[in-house]
Amino acid sequence: xxxxxxxxxxxxxxxxxxxxxxxxxxxxxxxxxxxxxxxxxxxxxxxxxxxxxxxxxxxxxxxxxxxxxxxxxxxxxxxxxxxxxxxxxxxxxxxxxxxxxxxxxxxxxxxxxxxxxxxxxxxxxxxxxxxxxxxxxxxxxxxxxxxxxxxxxxxxxxxxxxxxxxxxxxxxxxxxxxxxxxxxxxxxxxxxxxxxxxxxxxxxxxxxxxxxxxxxxxxxxxxxxxxxxxxxxxxxxxxxxxxxxxxxxxxxxxxxxxxxxxxxxxxxxxxxxxxxxxxxxxxxxxxxxxxxxxxxxxxxxxxxxxxxxxxxxxxxxxxxxxxxxxxxxxxxxxxxxxxxxxxxxxxxxxxxxxxxxxxxxxxxxxxxxxxxxxxxxxxxxxxxxxxxxxxxxxxxxxxxxxxxxxxxxxxxxxxxxxxxxxxxxxxxxxxxxxxxxxxxxxxxxxxxx
Ligand code: ALA
Numbered sequence: 001x002x003x004x005x006x007x008x009x010x011x012x013x014x015x016x017x018x019x020x021x022x023x024x025x026x027x028x029x030x031x032x033x034x035x036x037x038x039x040x041x042x043x044x045x046x047x048x049x050x051x052x053x054x055x056x057x058x059x060x061x062x063x064x065x066x067x068x069x070x071x072x073x074x075x076x077x078x079x080x081x082x083x084x085x086x087x088x089x090x091x092x093x094x095x096x097x098x099x100x101x102x103x104x105x106x107x108x109x110x111x112x113x114x115x116x117x118x119x120x121x122x123x124x125x126x127x128x129x130x131x132x133x134x135x136x137x138x139x140x141x142x143x144x145x146x147x148x149x150x151x152x153x154x155x156x157x158x159x160x161x162x163x164x165x166x167x168x169x170x171x172x173x174x175x176x177x178x179x180x181x182x183x184x185x186x187x188x189x190x191x192x193x194x195x196x197x198x199x200x201x202x203x204x205x206x207x208x209x210x211x212x213x214x215x216x217x218x219x220x221x222x223x224x225x226x227x228x229x230x231x232x233x234x235x236x237x238x239x240x241x242x243x244x245x246x247x248x249x250x251x252x253x254x255x256x257x258x259x260x261x262x263x264x265x266x267x268x269x270x271x272x273x274x275x276x277x278x279x280x281x282x283x284x285x286x287x288x289x290x291x292x293x294x295x296x297x298x299x300x301x302x303x304x305x306x307x308x309x310x311x312x313x314x315x316x317x318x319x320x321x322x323x324x325x326x327x328x329x330x331x332x333x334x335x336x337x338x339x340x341x342x343x344x345x346x347x348x349x350x351x352x353x354x355x356x357x358x359x360x361x362x363x364x365x366x367x368x369x370x371x372x373x374x375x376x377x378x379x380x381x382x383x384x385x386x387x388x389x390x391x392x393x394x395x396x397x398x399x400x401x402x403x404x405x406x407x408x409x410x411x412x413x414x415x416x417x418x419x420x421x422x423x424x425x426x427x428x429x430x431x432x433x434x435x436x437x438x439x440x441x442x443x444x445x446x447x448x449x
Contacts, residue, residue: 002401005350006445008423008436012350015406019215019399020160020188020328021354025274026217026400032277033220033270043269044243044260058269061276062259065224068279069186069195069209076197077229079262080222080272084187085112087210087225088154090262091183092116093238094231101151104142104180106134106166108159110360113185117154132159132315132367134166143178150180157189157209161360161367161395162315163298163328165189169196169204181207183227188326191216191278191399192294194287197226207231213275216282217400222271225262232258239264290400294327297398297407301329304411309418310334314367314393327398330367333418337427338392341414343434344422349413351406356392356432364393387432 002014016024036057041050043058062078065071071078081087097103103117107128117123124146127138134155143150153175158165168184175182183206186195190211198205208227213220237244237255241264246254255261282290299322305311314330333341342355357364365375368391381389396410416422425434 006442007346007350008348008439015349015351015409016401017396017398017406017410018352018354019191019402020358020395020397022214022219023191023217023399024401025219026278026281028281029218029220029274029278033274036270036273040270043267045266054269057273058267061269061272064276064279065226065272068190068283069197069226071197071226072199075200075229076226077232077258077262079225079232079259080267081225081263082221082268083212083214083223084185084210087223088112088183088185089116090225090238091208091210091227092120094235094262095120095152095181096235097121097151100149102146102149103152103154104139104146104150105154106156107366108132108134108161108164108360108363109154109156109185110160110358110363112359113154113156113183114362117152121151128363128366131164131317132162132363133164134171136167136170139171139174143174143180147178150175150178152181152183154183154185156185156187157195158186158192158326158328159315159360159363160188160328161330161358161363161393163188163326163397164315165193165325168206169198172198172204172206176203176205181228183208183210185209186211187215188328191282191290192287192326193291200228213271213278216275216278218271218274218278220268220271220274222268222275224275229258232262237261237264241265243267285400292323294398295323297402297404298322298325298327298329300404301396301398301407301410304407305329305331305414308333308411308414310336311414311418328395329397330393330395332393333414336417336420337388337434338394339388339427339432339434340422340425341394341417343425343436344417345410345413347436347439348422349409351410351413353394353396355394356390358393358395365391367393385430388427388429390432 004011005014041054065078097120101121103121107125127135172182186209212223246256299319302319338355345351423436427434
């Protein structure tokens with residue numbers, strides 16, 4: 001049971017159904033941070049005991065991250081950074097792409113695995129299926145159509161909107177046969193399924209992956225890009241400065257080898273340590289065991305959500321296929337704006353969910369069946385500060401802390417909301433945010449600086 005949080009007229013135990021956005025810190029991770037902090041000091045740049053210890057811990061964290069995805073230090077390098085988005089931007093910068101090169105993404109990507117590629121190459125999208133999944137036939141058509149020009153396939157290992165999990169090693173084999181490389185965004189996968197990056201000699205290997213600590217129960221500001229060492233052994237890092245060089249004179253610079261060349265400035269050793277402790281913990285529980293528990297929760301939720309009057313599920317709605325997708329479920333309730341559903345869950349039931357487009361506007365608009373004119377209307381509304389009209393879904397997503405009791409409470413709340421028994425809400429047109437009429441936040445009572 002979570003902390004008690006304020007709801008309209010009292011308090012309730014918090015139910016976190018927003019693990020796809022960020023997971024809470026595990027107690028063991030929090031403990032490790034407290035235990036480590038007295039020993040914390042600079043990394044790679046001090047002779048004192050604490051500096052040497054911190055450097056040792058930081059490099060241990062790198063080895064743990066490599067082991068977590070089966071990376072081979074001879075072939076792969078682990079580059080720590082802030083998060084998946086930063087990792088993708090780095091990769092987009094570091095790959096030797098030309099404007100005319102083709103990067104194939106899926107029509108289900110979030111903005112972070114779309115926009116960085118738009119800046120560097122020509123992005124083409126494979127269609128999504130009616131259930132929001134990747135369309136393999138369309139992918140093969142694109143490979144054929146752009147034969148010789150496809151340099152990279154960039155897809156998410158699990159969708160942050162529908163939980164769709166493409167067969168990433170199938171896509172990898174096809175990409176490699178076409179002479180391309182593959183990047184898999186593992187932000188939504190890493191805490192929920194085992195990941196096997198694979199040897200470079202294996203046709204189904206993944207050339208690059210990215211993940212985020214804050215989606216792995218370690219919200220201390222670190223993520224990682226893990227991928228082919230050879231890619232980062234050439235060229236110039238996008239950030240230069242302390243730590244990235246081998247030798248500098250007034251006129252010359254020789255870069256260090258990766259990963260040092262890729263991690264400019266003092267690194268986040270606390271974050272890397274925390275993420276590594278989370279990885280150890282997840283492996284200790286067993287990623288297969290986590291996957292099967294989350295599949296059971298997903299199946300249970302799909303069954304019960306379908307009983308709420310007017311509730312429409314998106315993506316794969318079949319509970320029997322719950323094990324083949326991630327524990328992320330989007331839905332709408334007829335006649336109730338998505339923002340209002342999310343607000344009523346929070347303000348009246350103490351249930352935290354996310355609503356809107358989840359940083360994946362094109363995908364959500366596709367799922368909602370908006371054609372080009374509809375999408376332009378949305379753009380006009382948002383640019384003219386009418387976010388209350390913005391389309392969207394409500395999303396729930398499970399993590400280690402959730403139980404079927406959480407789902408029971410959610411379903412009870414949604415049935416009440418669908419019946420219209422929620423309080424009266426007002427919406428701010430500029431932000432699209434709903435809140436009960438006259439309600440105010442009381443943050444000082446909980447935490448303040
Ligand atoms: N990608 C994160 C989410 O889906 C931010 O909420």
